[in-house]
Amino acid sequence: MKKAAYSFPEEVLEHVFSFIVSDKDRSSISLVCKSWYEIERWCRRKVFVGNCYAVSPPILIKRFPELRSVTLKGKPHFADFNLVPEGWGGFACPWIRAMAGAYPWLEEIRLKRMVVSDESLEIIAKSFRNFKVLVLSSCEGFTTEGLAAIAANCRNLRELDLRESEVEDLSGRWLSDFPDSYTSLESLNISCLGNEVNLLALERLVSRCPNLKTLRLNRAVPLDRLPNLLRGAPQLAELGTGAYTSEMRPDVFSNLAEAFAGCKQLKTLSGFWDVLPSYLPAVYPICSQLISLNLSYATVQSPDLIKLVSRCEKLQKLWVLDYIEDDGLEVLAASCKDLRELRVFPSDPFGLEPNVALTEQGLVSVSEGCPKLQSVLYFCRQMSNAALNTIARNRPNLTRFRLCIIEPRSPDYLTLQPLDDGFGAIVEHCKDLRRLSLSGLLTDRVFGYIGTYGKKLEMLSVAFAGDSDLGLHHVLSGCDNLRKLEIRDCPFGDKALLANAAKLETMRSLWMSSCSVSFGACKVLGQKMPRLNVEVMDESGPPDSRPESSPVEKLYVYRTVAGPRLDMPGFVWTMDDNSALRIS
Amino acid sequence: MTQLDRLSVYHWLNAWCIKPVGGALVRQEPEYILLALMGSPLKKIMLCSSEKEIFSVEEQVMVQHSVIINNMIEDGSYNHEESKIPLDCVDSKTLKKVIDYCTHHTHHHNDNQEDLEAWDAQFLNVDSNGLYDLLMAANYLEIRNLLDLIYGTIKNMIKGKKIDEIRRIFNIKDHGFTPEEEEQNRKEYPHFY
Numbered sequence: 001m002k003k004a005a006y007s008f009p010e011e012v013l014e015h016v017f018s019f020i021v022s023d024k025d026r027s028s029i030s031l032v033c034k035s036w037y038e039i040e041r042w043c044r045r046k047v048f049v050g051n052c053y054a055v056s057p058p059i060l061i062k063r064f065p066e067l068r069s070v071t072l073k074g075k076p077h078f079a080d081f082n083l084v085p086e087g088w089g090g091f092a093c094p095w096i097r098a099m100a101g102a103y104p105w106l107e108e109i110r111l112k113r114m115v116v117s118d119e120s121l122e123i124i125a126k127s128f129r130n131f132k133v134l135v136l137s138s139c140e141g142f143t144t145e146g147l148a149a150i151a152a153n154c155r156n157l158r159e160l161d162l163r164e165s166e167v168e169d170l171s172g173r174w175l176s177d178f179p180d181s182y183t184s185l186e187s188l189n190i191s192c193l194g195n196e197v198n199l200l201a202l203e204r205l206v207s208r209c210p211n212l213k214t215l216r217l218n219r220a221v222p223l224d225r226l227p228n229l230l231r232g233a234p235q236l237a238e239l240g241t242g243a244y245t246s247e248m249r250p251d252v253f254s255n256l257a258e259a260f261a262g263c264k265q266l267k268t269l270s271g272f273w274d275v276l277p278s279y280l281p282a283v284y285p286i287c288s289q290l291i292s293l294n295l296s297y298a299t300v301q302s303p304d305l306i307k308l309v310s311r312c313e314k315l316q317k318l319w320v321l322d323y324i325e326d327d328g329l330e331v332l333a334a335s336c337k338d339l340r341e342l343r344v345f346p347s348d349p350f351g352l353e354p355n356v357a358l359t360e361q362g363l364v365s366v367s368e369g370c371p372k373l374q375s376v377l378y379f380c381r382q383m384s385n386a387a388l389n390t391i392a393r394n395r396p397n398l399t400r401f402r403l404c405i406i407e408p409r410s411p412d413y414l415t416l417q418p419l420d421d422g423f424g425a426i427v428e429h430c431k432d433l434r435r436l437s438l439s440g441l442l443t444d445r446v447f448g449y450i451g452t453y454g455k456k457l458e459m460l461s462v463a464f465a466g467d468s469d470l471g472l473h474h475v476l477s478g479c480d481n482l483r484k485l486e487i488r489d490c491p492f493g494d495k496a497l498l499a500n501a502a503k504l505e506t507m508r509s510l511w512m513s514s515c516s517v518s519f520g521a522c523k524v525l526g527q528k529m530p531r532l533n534v535e536v537m538d539e540s541g542p543p544d545s546r547p548e549s550s551p552v553e554k555l556y557v558y559r560t561v562a563g564p565r566l567d568m569p570g571f572v573w574t575m576d577d578n579s580a581l582r583i584s
Numbered sequence: 585m586t587q588l589d590r591l592s593v594y595h596w597l598n599a600w601c602i603k604p605v606g607g608a609l610v611r612q613e614p615e616y617i618l619l620a621l622m623g624s625p626l627k628k629i630m631l632c633s634s635e636k637e638i639f640s641v642e643e644q645v646m647v648q649h650s651v652i653i654n655n656m657i658e659d660g661s662y663n664h665e666e667s668k669i670p671l672d673c674v675d676s677k678t679l680k681k682v683i684d685y686c687t688h689h690t691h692h693h694n695d696n697q698e699d700l701e702a703w704d705a706q707f708l709n710v711d712s713n714g715l716y717d718l719l720m721a722a723n724y725l726e727i728r729n730l731l732d733l734i735y736g737t738i739k740n741m742i743k744g745k746k747i748d749e750i751r752r753i754f755n756i757k758d759h760g761f762t763p764e765e766e767e768q769n770r771k772e773y774p775h776f777y
Contacts, residue, residue: 007756008716008738008754012738015735016738016739019735020739022743025743028747028750028776029742031769032759033751033756033758033760033761035760481775
């Protein structure tokens with residue numbers, strides 16, 4: 001039998017491709033050759049769109065006709081700090097309408113920083129017969145009426161996660177809209193809801209769903225109802241408590257402790273709003289099995305935090321307020337050798353004086369004691385180059401390092417020098433660093449280090465730093481893997497931006513606000529780079545009412561195959577070939 | 585089959601009390617196994633490659649691994665005295681390798697995971713033409729674990745590799761994109777090439 005030059009048949013490739021799920025690998029496959037591109041696009045089931053304006057619904061649907069899972073992100077990250085004005089965009093509706101028509105078998109929708117209306121939720125509820133997962137992360141624009149539609153219609157729903165969304169809470173009744181026959185819930189996160197939900201409906205829902213693994217309650221679920229809920233779901237792996245009462249009641253305490261002890265699978269705890277220190281021991285029976293603890297709403301002091309944390313020897317992730325102080329972090333370093341992620345949030349970010357004994361020393365202790373530490377978010381009021389150097393040498397395995405020294409432009413408190421060398425040590429030693437946030441007094445030198453050493457860096461956040469365009473130039477020309485760059489209040493201007501215009505096409509997005517980029521430069525960039533959307537935001541009026549050289553308030557540049565967007569509010573202008581016509 | 589081989593297979597079957605049924609391995613009572621073994625000496629079957637070469641192999645070995653062969657034996661369409669199973673789409677070189685795989689995995693079932701994996705890696709150290717032939721044979725004979733192994737290997741030939749490398753490994757000489765498309769791809773995804 002004569003054999004032709006071999007090539008794997010389509011079914012074989014399709015089967016192999018089904019094991020390859022990472023977005024990067026799927027992109028690779030589609031670039032190898034045209035026939036692989038075709039096979040791949042038909043068998044792609046899951047897509048992640050990091051910027052909803054980088055592509056349009058028709059383009060997505062045309063290329064991937066058989067999706068089951070779509071993730072979309074809308075507003076830029078700095079929206080979390082109120083830098084993106086209301087009405088900017090990120091509307092989910094056009095996407096949901098289009099997907100309702102094209103993907104009747106869609107199972108999962110995950111949206112982040114998007115505007116979602118009740119109408120969109122109703123469309124989801126009625127259009128996808130096998131709908132399983134809805135995650136709305138930091139979204140807004142919908143009410144509990146929309147949730148009622150989901151509850152009433154999505155028979156196969158497994159996951160409803162509203163993390164950090166802003167929901168207009170009209171009534172807690174919506175939970176009762178889950179029919180009595182509905183038992184497939186696996187994950188429910190309603191922690192962002194302001195008002196009370198129907199507690200009886202909640203209890204019945206929880207106890208009739210045997211696969212419920214994640215339950216994150218909102219503040220309004222009172223503590224004395226928690227034991228009952230726990231007893232109805234002893235298989236829970238992740239729990240977010242409601243608020244704690246304002247007084248200690250021994251009967252509630254013992255009931256709670258017993259209920260917690262019965263949750264043998266519980267590994268993740270969060271919630272703890274207004275928790276009284278005397279209630280914390282109720283969770284002691286399960287501390288030794290915890291891998292993740294979010295105490296960022298627990299306003300308890302260091303000694304109580306220490307007693308809790310020292311019992312959690314398997315802890316991998318800790319989010320906590322700076323009440324933990326240096327002492328607490330030292331205990332953490334000694335007790336939790338498996339720690340991978342630490343986030344320390346400020347209890348009083350706007351106070352002028354430090355209210356807690358938390359300094360750079362706490363982070364140094366943890367970097368010394370926790371060999372698996374990879375991800376850090378740390379708010380503090382003082383830092384030194386020496387400390388950063390020590391941290392870098394202790395933990396070269398860091399992949400995410402976000403340091404927020406509360407007062408902008410704070411120097412090394414020991415030497416009064418800029419913190420360039422300290423951050424330089426971080427990028428130099430942590431060769432796998434993917435995400436970095438800078439703070440403190442920084443000159444162009446730090447950007448030189450970042451450009452030289454930050455070869456794996458994907459996301460960089462900069463505020464109140466640098467001296468000149470050289471800083472921006474170092475980053476754009478040196479960081480080969482940069483995807484997202486967000487900058488505020490830095491003296492970066494036209495030269496570096498225009499010199500590195502081509503780089504912007506290899507990145508997801510660039511945000512610059514309160515910098516020195518002129519309107520004229522934005523126009524040039526927009527005209528030169530047709531595959532970029534160059535959006536200028538200015539709430540004080542059209543930019544062409546001022547001289548070309550005057551700086552724009554906010555600039556958002558992103559690559560796109562969908563052309564300029566058509567849903568911009570009055571304070572956003574796109575710079576492109578037609579911009580001259582459009583603005584006048 | 586030597587006395588030692590026979591004993592090792594018996595021991596293996598007894599220890600696990602499993603019998604292949606339609607390609608799956610199902611628990612059975614030890615007595616039944618003993619009876620079955622005592623009733624039928626370790627039989628051989630004949631497989632015939634596309635080049636008309638005959639390979640004699642233990643029935644148990646092939647029945648445990650190949651759903652197709654297991655079905656043939658079970659439904660009685662294979663006559664031990666006269667028949668040989670013709671495999672017209674599998675050449676001698678590939679058939680020998682398939683038999684090697686099945687035989688090793690039957691006799692070394694109790695080996696530890698690391699050793700088995702090392703043997704598998706060595707076994708699949710062939711060029712992509714050889715891999716293709718093995719895949720086609722394993723697919724035809726419905727040998728689940730060999731198929732999974734090969735798919736896993738093909739997956740690793742793709743995962744994390746640069747485009748140029750993948751094209752070389754899979755012998756893809758003409759990528760089929762227009763020059764403009766290829767240029768655009770290289771521009772948008774410089775790190776992939």
